[in-house]
Amino acid sequence: MSQHDRTHHAKIATGKGDPQCFAGTAGGPPKFKVGDRVRIKDMPDIFYTRCQVYTRGAVGEVAVVTHESPAPEDEAWGHVDKSEWFYIVRFKQTDLWPEYPAAFANDTLQTEFSERWLEAV
């Protein structure tokens, strides 16, 4: 029988909000800043990830440094003791999809990653 406290997250987030309740818990400043070129790492995942596979290996640009929070891949397994910085990364659509029409070469796609998935280019 699991003794997991299902209200633990509500206890720390009540009155502050999520992810505001994790502010200052990443243990340092963000590794990347807005405008940095980053490549998405292709790390193994099992059962849960929020790093879309279609972005793995693609190079994008940090659009926003958003917040600190436990990584979703850790939180899915109940590990909320370590936090990371999160970034919104902007990709060119033509870099993600080989058959994307060249007429829309200016189209971009933005999505969010925790710091573990990013490496500097």
Added chain:
Amino acid sequence: MIPNDNNLRRSPAMSSSTRDEVLRHLQAVVEIEPPVQQTGKAIYASDLTHEMFRAYTRSPHDVGGQVDVPVEWTEEESEAWGYRAYVTTECLAWRGVWCAEERRRMQNVDPWHQPVPGLALLRPLAAFRGPDPGGGTSHHPYRTHQQNRRGEKAP
């Protein structure tokens, strides 16, 4: 069609071994879950390549990038039956009744995602409650409608 390097169109701006593997993965997912339903077969373990293993173990939460057939865009107006169904499901959700829409919003997953081909064929079994334990209208699999519980034919 097993994905290989030959039927893969690369972006000249973004080519690396990781990108090649990701694009092969997206084609391998089509092998398991084709956008158009068709009869598939489970592959033998000896045919389980790295691409197919990654396609089988793809997380159902990872939505996006799946290949789909072209969809014809049509201008549709909302219809009364759709509005009534929407109101009904909203009321059921307020009452705490599980509904697919609520589940889809809570966790953005594909409810019919089938990691194993053919698993959807077992879906009707979920509604099968077994044979009726008794009574005059029993639909026992070993008895016909014309027989009673002792096997005698009805007059």
